[in-house]
Amino acid sequence: MPIMRAAFASRFDDADPLAALTVGEQPDPPHWSDDWVTVRVLASSLNHHDLWSLRGVGLGEDRLPMTLGCDAVGVDPDGNEVVVYPVIADPGDPRGISLLSEHAQGTLAERVAAPRSNLLPLPAGLSATDAACLPTAWLTAWRMLRTVGRVDEGDAVLVQGAGGGVATAAVALALAMGKRVYATSRDAAKRERIAALGATAVQPGARLPERVDVVIETVGAATFDHSLKSAAPMARIVVSGATAGHEPKVNLRRIFAMQLQILGTSMGSSDELAQLLAFCAEHGVRPVVDSVHPFSQVTDAFARLHSGDVFGKVVVDHTR
Numbered sequence: 663m664p665i666m667r668a669a670f671a672s673r674f675d676d677a678d679p680l681a682a683l684t685v686g687e688q689p690d691p692p693h694w695s696d697d698w699v700t701v702r703v704l705a706s707s708l709n710h711h712d713l714w715s716l717r718g719v720g721l722g723e724d725r726l727p728m729t730l731g732c733d734a735v736g737v738d739p740d741g742n743e744v745v746v747y748p749v750i751a752d753p754g755d756p757r758g759i760s761l762l763s764e765h766a767q768g769t770l771a772e773r774v775a776a777p778r779s780n781l782l783p784l785p786a787g788l789s790a791t792d793a794a795c796l797p798t799a800w801l802t803a804w805r806m807l808r809t810v811g812r813v814d815e816g817d818a819v820l821v822q823g824a825g826g827g828v829a830t831a832a833v834a835l836a837l838a839m840g841k842r843v844y845a846t847s848r849d850a851a852k853r854e855r856i857a858a859l860g861a862t863a864v865q866p867g868a869r870l871p872e873r874v875d876v877v878i879e880t881v882g883a884a885t886f887d888h889s890l891k892s893a894a895p896m897a898r899i900v901v902s903g904a905t906a907g908h909e910p911k912v913n914l915r916r917i918f919a920m921q922l923q924i925l926g927t928s929m930g931s932s933d934e935l936a937q938l939l940a941f942c943a944e945h946g947v948r949p950v951v952d953s954v955h956p957f958s959q960v961t962d963a964f965a966r967l968h969s970g971d972v973f974g975k976v977v978v979d980h981t982r
């Protein structure tokens with residue numbers, strides 16, 4: 663069995679997830695069936711999901727050691743540059759699907775295995791490090807806005823906690839779709855960077871100059887009341903994460919009086935990823951990148967994400 667370098671969870675540590683991270687040798691990832699192929703990874707990016715995995719959320723002891731990482735761009739066995747769609751059919755999971763790094767080994771390695779049908783061509787004009795930001799956080803934001811939030815029917819969008827990967831994606835995409843975008847952040851420096859993207863940056867909880875048609879909610883308990891108060895009649899509040907707590911107090915009276923829709927979503931389809939790749943290539947939209955780390959220093963990338971100080975995606979360049 664060939665051996666490769668990988669960043670993997672060797673145990674769980676809820677209090678100090680970085681202590682559960684090991685960088686070392688792992689066997690090449692197995693193929694679950696004949697239609698799987700191995701991709702040589704050129705670039706990957708980190709998600710909050712990787713920190714949850716190191717904490718033991720969504721991953722069982724029986725699956726350790728588990729190579730982390732959902733996102734990758736690489737080279738397929740025929741020499742084509744491809745973007746890896748990270749959702750795989752998984753009869754062993756109650757959802758019927760799982761993400762790379764949940765049951766199948768992840769992307770933070772020299773090589774990753776996936777069904778051939780999960781490989782999408784890397785569009786011309788998109789670099790490997792940029793495209794590696796798209797399959798999880800950006801795909802989630804795309805589906806939140808377009809498919810679930812029906813943003814095309816509205817003009818104004820609020821994005822909560824705008825420093826995160828999903829949130830910066832939502833800001834950049836909504837702006838590129840021509841919407842008026844409001845975004846909250848606790849941090850003055852992040853608010854400046856949001857404003858530089860073209861959005862109106864406000865403090866968490868601040869009253870907006872107008873009510874919005876779509877709210878992008880990944881923060882949860884800390885911002886949910888503001889999401890409800892900022893929503894226009896018939897607005898969609900789309901939830902894909904709860905970084906700051908998953909049990910907010912909810913004012914039901916506001917929900918029925920304003921006829922609000924609270925909609926949950928996770929990830930997106932392979933077709934939606936293809937639409938997102940085409941949209942970015944056509945409209946010149948590029949991911950907001952916090953930092954790019956050589957694979958040889960992948961632990962720095964994890965430390966950066968864990969610092970909570972990020973603005974945009976933390977990317978790993980596997981060619982260095």
Ligand SMILES: NC(=O)c1ccc[n+]([C@@H]2O[C@H](COP(=O)([O-])OP(=O)(O)OC[C@H]3O[C@@H](n4cnc5c(N)ncnc54)[C@H](OP(=O)(O)O)[C@@H]3O)[C@@H](O)[C@H]2O)c1
Nearest residue numbers: 710823824825826827828847848884903904905906928929
């Ligand atoms: N369902 C899916 O398919 C899917 C896909 C990707 C991500 N997610 C989930 O979406 C969430 C966001 O992930 P991410 O990687 O984009 O970003 P993240 O690192 O989890 O950060 C999101 C933002 O939350 C804000 N925040 C954190 N704690 C807060 C608090 N106590 N009060 C107010 N704001 C707070 C911060 O904003 P400021 O510092 O700017 O205030 C931060 O930038 C995660 O929970 C993740 O698991 C879900």
